[in-house]
Amino acid sequence: MGGMQVFTFLGGIGLFLLGMRLMSDGLRAAAGGALRDILAASTRSRLRGLFSGVLITAAVQSSSAVIFATVGFVNAGLLTLTQAIGVIYGASLGTTLTSWIVALIGFNVDLQALALPAVGIGMGLRVVAGSRRRQALGDAIAGLGLFFLGLDILRGTFADLGDPGMLAVLAGYGVLSLLLFVAIGMVLTTLTQSSSAALAITLTAAAGGLVPEQAAAATVIGAAVGTTSTAVFATLGATANAQRTASAQVIFNTVAGMAALAALVPLLELAHHIVGWLGLAAHKAVVLAVFHTLMMLLGLALMWPATPRLVAWLERRFRRGDDGHSRPRYLDDNVLATPALALDAARLEAERTGAIARGMVTAAISGGGPAQREWLEGEYRVLEQLTLTINEFANRIERSQSDPAFANSLAHLLRVTQYQQDMAERAVALAKLDAGGETRIDDPELAAAVDRLLAEAVRGIEATGEDLSAWDRQAVKAVRKGFDRQYQPIKERLLRAGAEGRLPVRRMVAVLDRLSAVRRALDQATKSARYLRKFQNAERELVDSGGADEVGLP
Template structure:
């Protein structure tokens, strides 16, 4: 038994080590090229699919591509809609491993090929340590050697198991055989955390003919299902974006598996035709490799009409309050061809942005002037919302606009700017220490804080606009005079007075930004035009 178990475990270990070395080496050798492709080649679904397939085939790791895609989504460089097509492409690209094993690994003298590759690759890697990209290529060569060495050992192990497997009479196992082999394939992938390892085991086991083609194909389907475990494990405790990409992976592989099972005889027949047409080796491992590629391409065709709904469904999963804030509620690209409706929706979204910023400023200010800590991520969410509104305005400017709509856009852009000034001032207020309020200073501070809170409250009134600029300036000048008098009298030191003046200026900015944003919104909320807006 140990004569079979030792090469089986050793072959699996060498195969996985070779895959890891290949992946790391190829990624190092490629440098930033793969990231550039991933960032630039994803603007359409077809390009995202091709990019995912190409990069995965190049680095021999769908997990690496999925992790990189998640990083791009988290950084805002890829939308969810773009990312899911990269993931779908990665599933197609990962089928390259089956072709390598079936057409190369199981056909060559693995000792004569693998050992020189390992030796030359490692020697070259040591000699090229100072040149990372060349060293990475050398490491990949050594990885290929270990890859083929592992396949050879697996083939040797399963050749010894062929009589025992044949004695099981798998052909007559009945209706439970296919579900059982699907489970075996999924478990192999989950345990090794590598669908490539599960494929190598399946192809090696089928090479001797002991495992029937249909059951080996079921194990391949199971390996495809099991590969989702890597993405699911990586998404535990991760961001909502990461979990959505992982769920896209699960959804694609589930649809693909259902389609492959439903059309299993037809796909196996087609795989034979592919091998004959391409003049490749037509045996059980070759047909399994072709089957793996065909049913993943079938999965792309099946998911194509479902992708828009899938994207919308995923966008609603794992949603956080801040993400809900960052998504526009009133903007719809269908309104772009009707400028009056588009401007109306823009005004409503700007009002939403403005009032949410007012709420955040109030949280930073706190009750009775006491400083509280408001979440920075809420401010970031509002910044994302402002960016989405700007994108919509940019799209709207591409169509012909009547003069009144153009004037509205100018005012609404200024609303966004004033709101961003309000957010910046609020963040600055949070970073400042609470003011020192002795008996002489407290009335002036209370007056300034009361005026700022009143300005925020008035700016949140949708029906009427009241100009609070004069009262704000009066409260500011009174506080500044009191602070400077306290410094002159010696009742307050330079540090507290200096910090107090900065805080007073920030409070004035908050009040004026709130007032200016509400003034610019004017009557655009009700479909009208502001009566008078001072230039700013």
């Protein structure tokens, strides 16, 4: 291969990858929430998850995107690990569609006759379309054209090499040769970060006579195993759910690859028979496409009955990141590529930190000794760090989007976290006020009135933590008004008791400070819940409008 051929080859790969990216991104954005709804519907069973994985991967032509979306759904609690593994199996099976496209279209039609009109139509639609989804559809059509153009260049490059036996020496060492070609497939996929590109290279090289059939099949196996590197690299240091999901993909593809390698000869023979039964031309690329599908079906047959044990094994792993609640539970950089999932993750983490803040305030109101004050200070440090992490995550979402609606939506989230941090500060202050019995009231009747007021505050704070879908704003407002009605008369009674000498002035001031802090905490809890509800509503509007579905490849 001369220097010019090398550059032509690299250009072909570049056009192929660019086309894949445009097509994948465009199809996902054009589909809007439909793909998300399909994935959410897979919660009913592992079998539905399998079909969802096949359907979505075939639609968007990116198994990596489906894996990362699945991670987001697992983190959000919408998919169990068992259901997510079904989606992963389906995504691995769905990615074989690329092999069929290359095999059936790439060698039987004039690709340039398809490519150039597709690019023209797609970009024309992009220019004249008024809606984002139509523009995204234009990107997908143009991407399909670039996909075919890159494939045509690869096909021509390998056809012009002129030495069909140049790799025959490497293919002549039996098992060692097969392992070498498996490694080549893994390296190709890792370098291009796309199993589709590795498969296109392999199938066009085999069709051009550069690679013997068995060696090409081994390279297909390597590409299938190598594609797991994308998920592995992306989930290093991620949440435990992300690591478990990525591990499931690694295990499935590895098992499928090892089984296919062990049964390489009979699988290729079966592929030839299937090609004959289907009435297709016995072209190497077609045989390899059938082999690729058989490999994934073999892996599915082996792993499906073992899935319950796989789930149990994975759930015992990667627990370090879930110990306690000092680390984010839902925030994962992998879901940033899908804004709808990123917004979900941010909201869920904010709900979690809200529960921590409410628990701190209600515990501080109940009172306690030095151990409780130490616990509250520790909780405050945890919440402070989580708040910072949420805010940084929100900033990354905003930076990745050009739509100002995202900034407006995320502004509500930042208000929520600020109110929650203020609540935590009030809880620590309340614990310090209780130190040394400074808020003790000797008058039983007055003490009972203060206790009733504090109980009303606790009821109000707990009411703000109701599930957002069932949150009753009017009920929360009624509790707040009830607290205010009791607050002023009790404040006057405390001032009168201090003036009459029935309550030491120092204690009176401490009790008033305590009630003021509780009132402030209730106010902050109410505002936090209200703005979290606003954030959820804005999030839904973004998803419904399609703005939160414009995604990029992870």
